[in-house]
Amino acid sequence: MNVQVPQFLRSDATDMAGLGTSPIPAEPYYRPEFFELEREAIFRRTWLQIGHVSELPRPGTFIVRPVEVANASVLLTRGRDGAIRAFHNVCTHRGTQLVSEAEGARTSFTCPYHAWTFGNDGELRAAPDAERFYVDTADCALKKIAVDVCAGLIFINLAPSPKESLREFLGEMAEQLEALPVAKATTFSEYVYDIDANWKLTYDNFQENYHLRVVHPDTSGAGIGPDNPFGYPLSFGFFGPHRSQTIWLNPAATVEPIQGMAYGKLAEFAVGEGLGGLPANPAYLALFPNFFMLGSIGTPFSHTVMPISATRSRGVIRFYWVGDDDSASKRFAREYSTAAGVDIHSEDRAIIEAGQQGLNSGALKHIHFQEQEVLLRHFFQTVMDHVDAYRATLSDPS
Amino acid sequence: MSGADQRLPPGFEALDPYVDTWALETADQRAKQRLVTPEAERTAFYEAAKPLLTKALGFLDGKPIGQFDEREARLMDLMLSLAHVSLAVEVQRANEAKHAQGAKHITIVRSAAAAP
């Protein structure tokens, strides 16, 4: 069959968004000193995606999530009032980690050391022999963390008083996120990986398509085509610290038998799930610092890169679904989509580690971003802006 | 094989030889089994299961997923393994061995099916 394929037109990204064309210094991708700056300048004061509302389905449920870069463990609860709250998972008596489970349903938490007991609103409810203390129990509540929700995604901000609300931080991205499957999702599939690579190097891999035909010779699928051999996006967008691209798809891509069946079913189900209106060319939304999401019907996934050290990170990929697997066909199609994601991301993971090894040698003073790697350039510039602003506060005596 | 010994619903007896290897309960077990199974075995499972996929899903779709009996649950798990194996056979093909090296570093920790 002959399919009319619209001619792909490369979006001219030269000097886009005033980002210039200079080489990029390599040290920020491996130096521990730079990582220490990022820890303070970015991760202790920026809104970070930490979960999804479906993980706290009812009052009384809780989750505990590590944020290694801040040496933090975060306890998220849903109270009787339905509100989601976040606390440092730290007993206020002498600092013991309060909750050891990753998730559960419990409205109070008893410290394993001396049995101080806290409500899921963070208040200290009871402390054995409380009268011997020189402090009021009312002053011993769990330490609160700022938390808010957009499009079903839960964000925290570790700053004692964040300089902007989540909505202010997200700006125009909020509305774009609300249009994606994640906003309606009630469940998700998840896979994770550890990687010996810097969080930015890891994240950058997923912001460019230049590598597709080399790293994913078999799994690029509809991502590349004869008139767009690199799979460059249809357009780029810049929104303060955030950015987006519209993914180009080859309408004449070859589809294998089971592959075609699985994605065909997902497209059918999406209509029933109220997702039929999603554009054929999916939006890729990247939220500063470490989260991005692809809003496609068959592969509605988010990817969060959690930094651990200058050269180590942890990836969390979630495929967000609306409604339970209520039929065998739906379960099959969702499992296929998730497994196909693993295939692609495992190829990425391997090549990113190879990149890190090279950078660790210190052989390069600079790396280079081409015109179509403009999202990487914007990301790097945003990181530098944060680090420079933080450095300025260190040297400013006032 | 008598009815009482049957491990799969009637009509799917041809898949019985694959039950021990491929009727696995979690998505991560299924993904990992794909990675460690030799090519010939993988292909044999794909060739046997693929012609029955539409029939199996049609049959299983007739019942709410929470009400599957043991045989139906096994058939479901076999079809889910086929999803993983088909990626090796249809998509990765000759590159599957190389792919398997990297894929073992990824862990599926939750499938929507296992949601609470």
Ligand code: FES
């Ligand atoms: S440290 Fe928690 S009760 Fe003592």
Ligand SMILES: [Fe+2]
């Ligand atoms: Fe990739």
